[in-house]
Amino acid sequence: MDDRGFERYVADLCRRDGCTDVTRVGGAGDLGADVTGHLPDGRRFVIQCKRYAKHRTVGSRDLQTFNGTARAEHGADVPVFVASCVFTGPAREFAARHRLCLIDVDLLGFWNSGTPLTSFLELDISRSGTHRKLHPDHD
Structure with missing residues (x-):
């Protein structure tokens, strides 16, 4: 599956879940909005x-860029970042602070x-993925 195919796959999952007005908009100049x-x-x-x-990871730089456009440019109530790999610890921490769904x-x-x-949408993403850490209050 190529990048466009992955975007179509994600759009199809959204439609399956009852989402409406689902559009694949990814491409040059999309300002971080693929679906x-x-x-x-x-x-x-x-x-x-x-x-x-x-074997790759998504770091906080990608999330910072997405965070800068998701709400301001695209009017997102719910910014979602979908990856076929894992997110780094700093990326998950950034996402948790800025209410991004990973x-x-x-x-x-x-x-x-x-x-x-x-x-x-409400998962504690700062503790998700393969780098889970127990919250200090839960040791």
Whole structure:
């Protein structure tokens, strides 16, 4: 699957989950919006997709760029970043501070298997992925 195919796949998952007005808009000049639409409750989402090899990671720089455009340029109520690999610890921490939803390769498997997009929106992403740390209050 190429980058466009990955974006179409993510858009199809959104439609399956009852999202409306789903559009694949990725390409040159997209300002970080690969898929846009509305959740079943009416909130606008903007998704950035990164199809990387599983051994790669998405760092905080990519998330900083996306964060700078998702709400301001695209009017996102819910910014979502979907990757075919994992996010670094600093990326997850940045996303948690800025209320970005992250779906990594592991969560993508759950989404593909039927877990709806809305189930991922409130996860504690600062503790997700393969670099989990217990919160100091939970030791």
